[in-house]
Amino acid sequence: MKKIILLVFGLLNLGQAEVIRVFAAADLQYALREIVAFYNKLHPEDKLDLVFGSSGKGYAQIRAGAPFHLFFSANMEYVQNLYMEGLIVTEPKVYAVGRIVLWTRKDTNLDLSRFPEVLLDPKVRKIAIANWEHAPYGKAAKEVLENHGIFRKVRQKLVVGENVSQAASFVYAGTAELGIIALSLAKTPQMEKAGKYWLIPEEGHKKLIQGYGITKEGLKVKQVKRFYNFVGSPEARKIFLKYGFMLTDDKR
């Protein structure tokens, strides 16, 4: 019996082809999956594995030696820092600019246009937000709350997700009445069906300029460059637009 088990495990190991490993900011959860699905129609032989998390976590993991080939960050700083440290080898490129929204389930009957007062509504017991220490969307959300002078007032209500996707899953499940999440997540079919959103004016926070690059590890796998280029193609840009990202030709 043990021999059979060993054999099976051995075979599984041999069968593993080279995979393009991507760490992506959590707001790309759906947009990037769709881009990969499109890409795989053109290049079915390229296997991609996507890991989503806060950009700060991706930054820390890549610094600690995680074997990712591509890094998509929700703010430019993390990519730029890795570039300076030599861990990202291509000059950081902007792929999109993100927006934040206020999101609630349809059944809460909250009027989101009463922003920011709606956050103080006694019916709102919990507000989901991403961790502002290492998630760019959390940072932007905190900036907005501070600029309206209500951060301290709502602090007790905040439920902090490890990344913006987790914050979205909190409001989606109804454990929080309100959430400040990425527009790209609000635009996914599931979230759109379950709730409604209100676009928070951009002036309230630092622009969420997002960038990506190939890691040192990514140089070893030749297909990485092909996918990297595809992300800048018109087809991919169309998908970014569909999820509410703004595009820019800014090459900072």
Added chain:
Amino acid sequence: MEGINYAPIWLTLKLSFWTTLILVVVGIPLAYYLAYTKSRLGLFIETLTTLPLVLPPTVLGFYLLLLLGKHGFIGSLWHRLFDRQLVFHFEGIVLASVIYSLPMMVHPLVSGFRSVSRNIIEVSWTLGKSKLETLIRVILPNAKASVLTGLVLSFAHTVGEFGVVLMVGGNIEGETRVISIAIYDAVEAIDYFTAHVYAILLLAFSFLSLALLYGVNRRWNL
């Protein structure tokens, strides 16, 4: 809806298999020593062995990350020997799991060994059997229920591991993305279908392995 990915299931089984195998090899001598020693050192080691049971996985994960990382003692040694990192890789989480599940193997073994009658052990020695032979031919067969308990608990505990793997291994497909992490991932992505499939699998597996354990133990005790 994407189809279910079976890679995390295989990886979890692979991890649990290797962890349990290593634990048998390490656990039996260790338990033998702990069961019969009277020294203070034994007390110290027994305490140390139990520690992973009460420590938060994050404490264990944090220290392991430092130890196994690029600049850590074990991590840098491993890198020099095999030119591979331990953190974010399968070998790293095997090592972490061995430490994490150590009490699951050692505890049942120690209590099993202690309950074997001193008389039959001494008879075996008097009849000229060596200590090793006595362990294999007398003690282990008499403590077979404990050996089985150790095996099943180690395996099942490793299958259900989450915090330590997440901290030491991250979330890399085919390397460190075990079922529990795949569930966490799926919930975050609001992919409840995938989360359900994995969660039900884990639930059924845990229930069945415990039922098997109790069933066999009941028969052996009659």
